[in-house]
Amino acid sequence: MLPFLGRRLLQLIPTLFFVSVIIFGLQQLLPGDPALIMAGEDRDPEVIAQIRAQYRLDQPIPVQYVYWMKGVLSGDLGESMRIKKPVLDLVLEKLPVTAQLAGMAILIALVIGVGAGIVSAVYKDTWLDYGANIFALWGISTPNFWLGILLIFLFSVQLGWLPASGYVRPSEDLRASLASTIMPAFVLGNAIAAVLMRHTRGAMLQVLSSDYVRTARAKGLLERSVVLKHAMRNALTPVITLGALELGTLLSGAVLTEQIFTVPGFGKLIVDAVFNRDYAVVQGVVLVTATAYITLNLLADIAYMLANPRLRS
Amino acid sequence: MTEPLLAVDDLRVAFAGDDGRTTLAVDGVGFALQRGRTLGIVGESGCGKSVTSLSIMGLLPKQSARVSGSVMFEGTDLLRAADRTLRDLRGDRLAMIFQEPMTSLNPSYTVGDQIAEAVIRHRGASPREARAHAIEMLRHVRIPSPEQRVDDYPHHLSGGMRQRAMIAMALACDPQLLIADEPTTALDVTIQAQILDLMRRLRAETGTAIILITHDLGVVAELCDDIVVMYAGQVVERAPVAALFAQPQHPYTVGLLGSIPRLDQRRDRLAAIDGTVPNMTAPPPGCRFARRCPFADERCRREAPPPVEVAAGHMSRCWRAPLEHLVQ
Numbered sequence: 001m002l003p004f005l006g007r008r009l010l011q012l013i014p015t016l017f018f019v020s021v022i023i024f025g026l027q028q029l030l031p032g033d034p035a036l037i038m039a040g041e042d043r044d045p046e047v048i049a050q051i052r053a054q055y056r057l058d059q060p061i062p063v064q065y066v067y068w069m070k071g072v073l074s075g076d077l078g079e080s081m082r083i084k085k086p087v088l089d090l091v092l093e094k095l096p097v098t099a100q101l102a103g104m105a106i107l108i109a110l111v112i113g114v115g116a117g118i119v120s121a122v123y124k125d126t127w128l129d130y131g132a133n134i135f136a137l138w139g140i141s142t143p144n145f146w147l148g149i150l151l152i153f154l155f156s157v158q159l160g161w162l163p164a165s166g167y168v169r170p171s172e173d174l175r176a177s178l179a180s181t182i183m184p185a186f187v188l189g190n191a192i193a194a195v196l197m198r199h200t201r202g203a204m205l206q207v208l209s210s211d212y213v214r215t216a217r218a219k220g221l222l223e224r225s226v227v228l229k230h231a232m233r234n235a236l237t238p239v240i241t242l243g244a245l246e247l248g249t250l251l252s253g254a255v256l257t258e259q260i261f262t263v264p265g266f267g268k269l270i271v272d273a274v275f276n277r278d279y280a281v282v283q284g285v286v287l288v289t290a291t292a293y294i295t296l297n298l299l300a301d302i303a304y305m306l307a308n309p310r311l312r313s
Numbered sequence: 314m315t316e317p318l319l320a321v322d323d324l325r326v327a328f329a330g331d332d333g334r335t336t337l338a339v340d341g342v343g344f345a346l347q348r349g350r351t352l353g354i355v356g357e358s359g360c361g362k363s364v365t366s367l368s369i370m371g372l373l374p375k376q377s378a379r380v381s382g383s384v385m386f387e388g389t390d391l392l393r394a395a396d397r398t399l400r401d402l403r404g405d406r407l408a409m410i411f412q413e414p415m416t417s418l419n420p421s422y423t424v425g426d427q428i429a430e431a432v433i434r435h436r437g438a439s440p441r442e443a444r445a446h447a448i449e450m451l452r453h454v455r456i457p458s459p460e461q462r463v464d465d466y467p468h469h470l471s472g473g474m475r476q477r478a479m480i481a482m483a484l485a486c487d488p489q490l491l492i493a494d495e496p497t498t499a500l501d502v503t504i505q506a507q508i509l510d511l512m513r514r515l516r517a518e519t520g521t522a523i524i525l526i527t528h529d530l531g532v533v534a535e536l537c538d539d540i541v542v543m544y545a546g547q548v549v550e551r552a553p554v555a556a557l558f559a560q561p562q563h564p565y566t567v568g569l570l571g572s573i574p575r576l577d578q579r580r581d582r583l584a585a586i587d588g589t590v591p592n593m594t595a596p597p598p599g600c601r602f603a604r605r606c607p608f609a610d611e612r613c614r615r616e617a618p619p620p621v622e623v624a625a626g627h628m629s630r631c632w633r634a635p636l637e638h639l640v641q
Binding site (some may be wrong): 125209210212214215216217218219220221222224230231234307308309310 | 370372376399400401402403404407408409413417418419420421422423427430434435443466468483608613614
């Protein structure tokens with residue numbers, strides 16, 4: 001177990017290095033010159049040269065990369081050229097919002113998706129199974145923006161139960177915070193729930209017809225413990241991995257959903273940064289989300305191992 | 314004679330296929346088993362022997378299997394018993410071990426957990442008592458250093474050890490009837506002998522009645538008191554072991570006995586039974602074995618033979634039984 005962990009942690013170093021190189025390299029491929037954008041209407045050559053010097057845009061790209069990497073390693077992600085704020089502050093400001101949204105979404109997805117998957121496998125070929133499958137098909141094929149607008153129309157406009165937009169921090173008012181995020185979280189979670197449901201159903205059906213489930217039944221165990229103890233533990237290991245990857249995707253921000261509900265998360269931050277050639281912000285945000293994604297992947301592997309004794313030894 | 318422990322009468326199992334056709338897997342099977350006795354059910358793959366045992370245990374899928382007849386076990390008809398009653402009996406009075414020890418244990422739980430589970434369920438034992446009992450059962454099935462093995466996961470154990478653990482699990486609540494479905498088929502020959510030896514000793518210690526399902530007549534000869542030979546869903550011959558081996562009264566049994574390799578007779582080729590089993594979605598009229606039978610005549614192909622008592626306790630489903638006059 002420990003050697004495995006050590007090996008996996010060591011593997012993180014080259015992975016993150018390549019990720020940083022790619023992030024930095026792709027950035028250079030974006031058309032447009034940040035110095036020109038910052039110089040404004042006049043495009044005074046002196047101002048442009050000064051900006052280039054200030055942000056080291058006049059240096060060769062590898063040199064720029066080294067400067068950037070030096071900063072990153074000392075906790076400095078650079079400064080936003082547009083809003084003149086440290087990128088780290090921007091990230092720390094938006095990260096909790098995105099994390100809260102992603103956490104709630106994945107929770108909703110797991111409860112609905114895994115629950116529906118188990119029910120539809122246990123009650124295969126009954127109306128419960130058909131219902132769950134129709135729900136999954138609906139979840140996969142419903143566009144987020146449309147579902148979002150529909151929810152706003154129903155719960156905000158018609159019923160007036162939830163705020164249509166905006167965001168409240170949980171530290172300010174927990175109830176208001178949940179109310180402001182439940183709809184976008186549901187929109188995000190719904191699509192993932194559908195995927196998780198299909199996977200859970202497939203895995204459960206396979207496990208339920210396995211020999212050891214027959215053994216569990218031959219022992220006279222209650223159907224509840226056959227399903228929840230003997231079948232679920234083995235069926236859910238692939239679902240853990242899938243859930244972790246989905247959570248990683250959620251953490252990189254949900255542009256459309258954040259836009260519809262005007263939630264100030266990563267999605268909006270990165271889109272604004274790309275449009276304004278705000279290199280430092282794009283690099284910083286992508287680096288943070290990539291690191292989160294890789295870390296979640298590692299956590300999924302560890303969880304997978306804890307759930308599967310054959311991998312432990 | 315005393316009331317048998319288990320009496321199976323006119324058991325029929327049909328499976329509904331997805332294409333709307335039904336397959337008759339078991340067709341009018343009947344036998345009885347006295348307490349403490351061992352019955353062998355012999356036949357080739359697909360003859361219905363496993364389906365028979367699963368229907369006794371109530372483990373056939375309810376959606377697709379249609380079961381009729383009666384299975385009386387200690388005064389309860391298992392085919393008509395409520396699910397709750399069956400669950401209470403399974404693992405307690407009735408136990409079963411399976412062919413594949415590799416896949417029959419849950420890979421995610423220790424063998425100790427899986428044995429203890431049955432004790433907790435049926436005996437209401439505390440987890441600590443159940444664990445102690447699990448260690449005791451592992452010792453009982455001759456697993457070395459059971460105190461350590463109890464915390465092992467199935468993948469730590471060899472095939473033979475896993476089958477021992479399965480037997481320990483099945484016997485944990487001291488059942489009256491143990492159904493062993495090909496318990497040695499997936500094991501190496503030396504391990505097979507050890508498991509058979511273990512079963513013989515456990516039977517002597519506990520007095521559990523056993524139904525041993527196998528396609529291996531050698532195994533039957535070693536362990537069983539009585540034999541039921543099945544072919545294409547029917548019992549074609551039923552007799553005490555000695556009588557069946559000495560004077561088989563069904564051509565199929567004769568064929569099976571002829572296909573056992575023997576050290577005391579030199580033969581270049583083993584005898585084989587020509588042909589294949591009939592398609593059970595549309596069983597042929599007449600005797601199901603007729604197309605492969607060297608003795609079959611016109612009547613065999615036309616009319617199904619009834620079971621005939623050829624000697625005391627010796628039943629054969631053959632128009633031409635007794636066979637002695639045919640082989641002269």
